[in-house]
Amino acid sequence: MSKSPRKRSVKSSRGSRKKSTPVRYRRHGWALLRLWLVYLLGALLVVAALWVFYLDMRVREKFDGKKWTLPARVYAQPLELYESLTLTPALLERELDALGYRQVPHVASPGQWSRHNQGAEVGYQIYTRGFEFWDGQEPAQQFRLSLGSERVTALTSAGNELLPLVRLEPEQIGGIYPTQAEDRLLVQLRDLPPLLGEILIAVEDRHFLDHRGVSLTGIARAAWVNLRSGEVVQGGSTLTQQLVKNFYLSHERSLQRKAQEAVMSVLLEWHYSKSEILETYVNEVFLGQAAGRAIHGFALASEYYFQRPLAELNTERIALLVGLVKGASFYNPWRHPQRAKKRRDLVLGVMHDMGLISREEYQRALAAPLGVVSSQQRAQTTYPAFIDLVKRQLARDYRPEDLQTEGLRIFTTLSPMVQRQAETVLSQRIAALEQQHKTEKLEGALVVTSVGAGEVLALVGGRKPRFAGFNRALDAHRPVGSLIKPFVYLTALEQPQSYHLGTLISDEPVTVSSDDGQLWQPRNANRRSHGEVPLIEALAHSYNQATVRLGMQVGLAQVAQTIERAGFDGAIPQVPAITLGAIAMSPYQVATTYHTLATEGSYTPLRAIREVLTAEGEPLNRYALTLQQRFSSGSSFALQYALQTVLREGTGQRVYNQFPASLPLAGKTGTTDDQRDSWFAGFSGQHLAVVWLGRDDNSSTPLTGSGGALQVWADFMQSLPTLGVNLEPPVDVSFDWVDRTSGQLSAEGCENAIWLPLPEGYGPTQSSHCHLQQQRRERSWWHRFWH
Numbered sequence: 001m002s003k004s005p006r007k008r009s010v011k012s013s014r015g016s017r018k019k020s021t022p023v024r025y026r027r028h029g030w031a032l033l034r035l036w037l038v039y040l041l042g043a044l045l046v047v048a049a050l051w052v053f054y055l056d057m058r059v060r061e062k063f064d065g066k067k068w069t070l071p072a073r074v075y076a077q078p079l080e081l082y083e084s085l086t087l088t089p090a091l092l093e094r095e096l097d098a099l100g101y102r103q104v105p106h107v108a109s110p111g112q113w114s115r116h117n118q119g120a121e122v123g124y125q126i127y128t129r130g131f132e133f134w135d136g137q138e139p140a141q142q143f144r145l146s147l148g149s150e151r152v153t154a155l156t157s158a159g160n161e162l163l164p165l166v167r168l169e170p171e172q173i174g175g176i177y178p179t180q181a182e183d184r185l186l187v188q189l190r191d192l193p194p195l196l197g198e199i200l201i202a203v204e205d206r207h208f209l210d211h212r213g214v215s216l217t218g219i220a221r222a223a224w225v226n227l228r229s230g231e232v233v234q235g236g237s238t239l240t241q242q243l244v245k246n247f248y249l250s251h252e253r254s255l256q257r258k259a260q261e262a263v264m265s266v267l268l269e270w271h272y273s274k275s276e277i278l279e280t281y282v283n284e285v286f287l288g289q290a291a292g293r294a295i296h297g298f299a300l301a302s303e304y305y306f307q308r309p310l311a312e313l314n315t316e317r318i319a320l321l322v323g324l325v326k327g328a329s330f331y332n333p334w335r336h337p338q339r340a341k342k343r344r345d346l347v348l349g350v351m352h353d354m355g356l357i358s359r360e361e362y363q364r365a366l367a368a369p370l371g372v373v374s375s376q377q378r379a380q381t382t383y384p385a386f387i388d389l390v391k392r393q394l395a396r397d398y399r400p401e402d403l404q405t406e407g408l409r410i411f412t413t414l415s416p417m418v419q420r421q422a423e424t425v426l427s428q429r430i431a432a433l434e435q436q437h438k439t440e441k442l443e444g445a446l447v448v449t450s451v452g453a454g455e456v457l458a459l460v461g462g463r464k465p466r467f468a469g470f471n472r473a474l475d476a477h478r479p480v481g482s483l484i485k486p487f488v489y490l491t492a493l494e495q496p497q498s499y500h501l502g503t504l505i506s507d508e509p510v511t512v513s514s515d516d517g518q519l520w521q522p523r524n525a526n527r528r529s530h531g532e533v534p535l536i537e538a539l540a541h542s543y544n545q546a547t548v549r550l551g552m553q554v555g556l557a558q559v560a561q562t563i564e565r566a567g568f569d570g571a572i573p574q575v576p577a578i579t580l581g582a583i584a585m586s587p588y589q590v591a592t593t594y595h596t597l598a599t600e601g602s603y604t605p606l607r608a609i610r611e612v613l614t615a616e617g618e619p620l621n622r623y624a625l626t627l628q629q630r631f632s633s634g635s636s637f638a639l640q641y642a643l644q645t646v647l648r649e650g651t652g653q654r655v656y657n658q659f660p661a662s663l664p665l666a667g668k669t670g671t672t673d674d675q676r677d678s679w680f681a682g683f684s685g686q687h688l689a690v691v692w693l694g695r696d697d698n699s700s701t702p703l704t705g706s707g708g709a710l711q712v713w714a715d716f717m718q719s720l721p722t723l724g725v726n727l728e729p730p731v732d733v734s735f736d737w738v739d740r741t742s743g744q745l746s747a748e749g750c751e752n753a754i755w756l757p758l759p760e761g762y763g764p765t766q767s768s769h770c771h772l773q774q775q776r777r778e779r780s781w782w783h784r785f786w787h
Helices: 004-064 089-098 194-204 216-229 239-247 255-271 274-284 298-306 315-324 337-353 359-367 384-394 400-405 416-437 481-493 535-540 544-554 556-565 576-580 587-598 633-648 653-658 705-719 781-786
Strands: 072-075 112-118 121-127 131-133 136-138 142-148 151-157 172-176 182-184 286-290 293-296 409-412 443-450 456-460 504-506 532-534 609-613 619-622 666-671 677-683 687-694 733-739 753-759
Touching: 004 255, 089 112, 089 121, 089 142, 089 416, 172 384, 182 298, 194 239, 194 274, 194 315, 194 337, 239 255, 239 274, 274 298, 286 298, 286 315, 293 298, 298 315, 315 337, 315 359, 337 359, 384 409, 384 456, 384 609, 416 443, 416 456, 416 687, 416 705, 443 587, 443 705, 481 535, 481 544, 481 556, 481 576, 481 587, 481 633, 481 666, 481 677, 504 544, 532 535, 535 544, 535 633, 544 556, 544 576, 556 576, 587 633, 587 677, 587 687, 633 653, 633 666, 633 733, 633 753, 653 705, 666 705, 677 705, 687 705
Parallel strands: 072 409, 182 293
Antiparallel strands: 072 172, 112 121, 121 142, 131 136, 142 151, 286 293, 409 609, 443 456, 443 687, 504 532, 609 619, 666 677, 677 687, 733 753
16 A cells, blocks of 8 residues: 555656646757858858858959950041142042041031132131040141142141141041950040930939939839839839949849849949949949940940040930930830930930920931941941051961950051042942953952051952952962062173173073973963064063063072062972962052062062051051162162053053053052952052952952953052153163163164163163154153153
């Protein structure tokens, strides 16, 4: 009996433990849960702090550092105006149009010009925009210009003071873009038209000056305005949020991206002033797509759509640019002009409602057209073949990443005036030749340089010059045919003790045996032989047999050396066929060698670049002119005289009458086997032009050198004001009459007498018997000029 109560008490004790355990566990569990929640909240706060810290670093790092990778900008040479410059009204007005100048009745601001006739002359009043050149800033200025007889006859300031020189700003002809192909022109806030900044804020973020990055009232207000108008007129995001989205983030639509945008906007506003944010925005905003190039910022958009700087935009153009912020592709004024006009007019309405423009200005702007340039004027690279040459020359001195990101300013030698003439002439003449010969698929290339300076003024890589592709001017290496012959004759003339232009050479058939026993028997183009002929006649009429004989006499190694000394750096096979052009050259290489002939024996490397500046305008590199006298002045002058005879009496005679007698020109035709290639290289005292015509598949054409390339060359030289070649002989050269049948001295009026430049002390000493002509022979063109 005494044990029973103990057992019950034990059971009772156990029973009480079972009832109290769940309560204790629940209390302990809640405590642990609260503790874990605290830990989790703390961890989230740490993560959030780290995330905000990371975003803060991103915001400051990019905003404080280099904000953008800036492409290199490539400029043509500026039009330099001075008294006596050869220039026509048509060429001047075309240049002004290309620069976006506007013809007005009365000139009042930069970018304007007017014209008035003044008797036999044409007068112009022009207001330049000013530009930062390689040699310093040139301010905008107003001046007067008079043109008469294809020359500048007077150049004065607005106050009638004589001006020695006026430069128009250079045309931007292309760029070298980074991988992402973003392009922009940086502009400072103080240089913005006041109306642009005001309407941008009014349309995109009316409370920009009040909020701290995110505006809830702005979101509500934009929703109400858009609801009332039935169209998206205002956005809910602040300008700061738009900048963050474009500057730092992707365009992904997600809550995470939107939250990140909001935080970064607040951080951006915390660290930077409103003016810094707005200035970055106007340079960053996306406003269009030009092929593979993205147009960012208002300054570049102004050039792209209107071909004018921002400072020259009127009300309706500013409204169009601001309207494009909402969607540059959707409101593209070329693809969707009605849509773009409707958007522009909505922006104009906001401007009027806010009192930014008057009722009269609002009505005028509503009635105005969009004012964008034609679609043909907005190519990414205006002259792709020339830009290709610039890139190749820059590659010798700069890394690709420097060219794509550092905003270099590259001033080139290209003359837009000459380039446009070259493009037009080549395309039109090829089309005419195809129609004339009932053929097709002809192609061509044209290279133009300044004589003496060695600057490439124009480079056309094909009949469709504005399309980038195979650059025939640089990369079409074709046999040059008879273009090589002047170098054979120059080799001989460099030996004045043995050769002069009156020296006789046999034009009888010639047979050459090669090392493997094969025979080579070149023939003249007309299949006729001409016996003993003077060198000048053999070159003027491009006699193959005489040229091969001369080349064998002076030595093939010497001929090859002459070609190299003239500037050719390619392979030269030392076989007899090189005397007739069995050498492959590009039109650019031909221009290099012929430039040495045009400059009377002085070699200079052709150059496409004048200066390279940093984005800040500091000089980096100057490509100065270098000259080397590689041939004697006497032999070079004699060869030029012979090349003038080519045009007046020889293979180029068919275009001679197209030029005035007072304009002496020189050049040489070239035709290859089966007429696969048609060449002409010729020059005046100012310009050298090389033309190639043929087919890309190297098949035959119906064109000889005189029937094809010479026609293009003549068209081009007629379109360009230029000066004739030098007619003043050097001191070691004198003129005399030479008998063409004997090579001995003759006299005026004698049969077969020709008037030739002879090396002093090395000419013929014996005189031939003079047979007077029955009728007085007309004097040679050169003799008539001097006497």
